[in-house]
Amino acid sequence: MRPMLAGTELPQVQEIGTSDRRALAEHQPVGKDGSLLQNLGRAPTTVTVTGVATDARALELVETLKKDLRTGVAVPFVADITTDCAIDTVLIDDLQVRQLAGRPGRFGYVLTLREFIAPVEPATVGPLDADILDGAADLLDGVLDGLDIALPFATGLERFVEPLTELLGRLTQATADLP
Numbered sequence: 001m002r003p004m005l006a007g008t009e010l011p012q013v014q015e016i017g018t019s020d021r022r023a024l025a026e027h028q029p030v031g032k033d034g035s036l037l038q039n040l041g042r043a044p045t046t047v048t049v050t051g052v053a054t055d056a057r058a059l060e061l062v063e064t065l066k067k068d069l070r071t072g073v074a075v076p077f078v079a080d081i082t083t084d085c086a087i088d089t090v091l092i093d094d095l096q097v098r099q100l101a102g103r104p105g106r107f108g109y110v111l112t113l114r115e116f117i118a119p120v121e122p123a124t125v126g127p128l129d130a131d132i133l134d135g136a137a138d139l140l141d142g143v144l145d146g147l148d149i150a151l152p153f154a155t156g157l158e159r160f161v162e163p164l165t166e167l168l169g170r171l172t173q174a175t176a177d178l179p
Contacts (some may be wrong), residue, residue, distance in 0.1 A: 006075035
C-alpha cells in the first residue's frame with residue numbers, strides 16, 4: 001500500500017517513521033525518598049514522511065501540500081506503518097521542500113504529520129451542577145446591583161481630595177521639622 005494523504009498518493013516515499021511520547025509527571029513528596037509518577041496519557045503520534053516527487057505532477061503535489069499546511073484542517077492519511085497505530089486523520093505540522101539538481105521539476109520533501117485527536121465535547125450540565133450554577137447566578141445578581149452605586153460613590157469622594165492633600169503636605173512638613 002502506498003502512502004496517501006488527503007486522497008493524493010505520495011510519490012517515491014523513501015522513509016516513514018513514527019514517534020510516540022508518553023506524558024509523565026514526577027512528584028517528589030516532601031521529606032520522603034523517591035518519587036511518584038503520574039501518567040498523563042500520551043501526546044499525539046508524529047509521523048515523518050520523506051520522499052521525492054519527480055513526475056509532471058510534482059509541482060502540483062507541492063502546492064497541494066502547502067495549501068493543506070496553511071489551512072490547518074485535518075486530512076485523512078493511509079500508510080502501512082500507521083495501520084497498527086490506528087492513525088487515520090492527521091494535521092500537517094511541517095513541510096520542507098527543496099528543489100533537487102539534475103532534473104527540472106524534481107523536488108525532495110519532508111512532511112511532519114501529527115495525529116489529529118478530536119476534542120472532547122464538554123459534559124452536559126447535571127442536576128447538581130445546575131444547582132451550583134443557579135446559586136452562583138443569585139450571588140452575582142446581588143453583586144451587580146451593588147455596582148450601580150460605585151460611580152456616584154467614587155465621584156462623591158472628589159471633594160475630599162484637596163483638603164486631604166493639604167493635610168498630607170502639612171504632616172510631611174511637620175515630620176521633616178522633627179529632630
